[in-house]
Amino acid sequence: MERPIILGVIGGEVPPESAVGLAEEVGRLAALQGAVVICGGLGGVMEAVCKGARSVGGTTIGVLPSSDRTTANPHVSLPIVTAMSTARNAIIVRTAEALIAIDGAYGTLTEIAYALDLKHKVFLLQSWPLDRMTVNPDLYEHVPNPKVAVERALAYARSNRG
Numbered sequence: 001m002e003r004p005i006i007l008g009v010i011g012g013e014v015p016p017e018s019a020v021g022l023a024e025e026v027g028r029l030a031a032l033q034g035a036v037v038i039c040g041g042l043g044g045v046m047e048a049v050c051k052g053a054r055s056v057g058g059t060t061i062g063v064l065p066s067s068d069r070t071t072a073n074p075h076v077s078l079p080i081v082t083a084m085s086t087a088r089n090a091i092i093v094r095t096a097e098a099l100i101a102i103d104g105a106y107g108t109l110t111e112i113a114y115a116l117d118l119k120h121k122v123f124l125l126q127s128w129p130l131d132r133m134t135v136n137p138d139l140y141e142h143v144p145n146p147k148v149a150v151e152r153a154l155a156y157a158r159s160n161r162g
Contacts, residue, residue, distance in 0.1 A: 005157045006061070007035040007150075008096025010089075010111045011045025011127070012104045019103035022125055023048035024055075025146035026100055031058025033154055038063065038096055040088065041072045041079055045102050050075035063088045063095075090114050097157035100149050101127035116140070121156055125149045 007030045011023060027049035030037055037053045039046040041062020050060040054075045062076035067083035082088045086107055093099060093114040100123045101108055108127065115122045122140045124130065130140045143149040 004059075005033075005035045005097050005154055006038050006095055007153055007157065008092055008099040008111075009037055009039050009045065009049040009102065010092065010099060010104060010108050011039075011049075011102035012108060013040075013042055013044040013046070014105075015044045015048075015103040019045055019126060020048045022146055023102050024052035026102065026125070026149055027052025027054075027058065027060070028056050029146055029150040030154070031056045033150065035150075035154060035157075036061060038092055040065070040092060040107075041076050043073055045104070047073035047075060049102075050077075061095075063092050086110060093118065093120070096120075097160065098153035099123065100125060100143075100153050103127055112140075123149050123153045123156075 023045040031053035036059045038061040041064045053060050059077045061078045062072045063080045065085045065088050067081050069079040069081050072079035089111045099115050102125045116139050124142045
């Protein structure tokens with residue numbers, strides 16, 4: 001039996017309301033495609049993506065910065081406690097087979113940087129303007145909406161499975 005794709009979704013803990021709706025839809029669409037969602041497990045974009053995935057029976061993994069599993073948002077299926085603070089971002093990026101960034105602050109930017117360093121493509125949904133930076137354009141793609149974000153991220157993950 002083939003394992004499901006693990007789709008990483010990263011984004012801010014205090015996002016604008018528009019990003020919350022985008023994240024919830026990304027989670028729902030990813031779960032409907034059979035993907036497992038991995039994120040930082042806290043609030044904001046992380047909670048919204050988990051809520052969307054769980055609303056259709058999906059599985060979510062929250063990689064928590066603390067050693068207290070009760071800090072996970074209520075929509076996390078599997079909390080992973082790390083006591084690693086933001087160093088957990090490397091675990092999220094290395095575990096994800098594809099990565100969608102929604103909005104986000106500096107924590108999101110560190111996750112994007114980890115992905116770029118590993119030569120993993122990042123799908124940007126109203127996130128950091130990497131086209132204004134000296135970043136290899138083969139390593140990121142701005143996507144217009146949740147449907148395209150999930151379709152392209154899952155296609156990318158499948159193509160890298162060989």
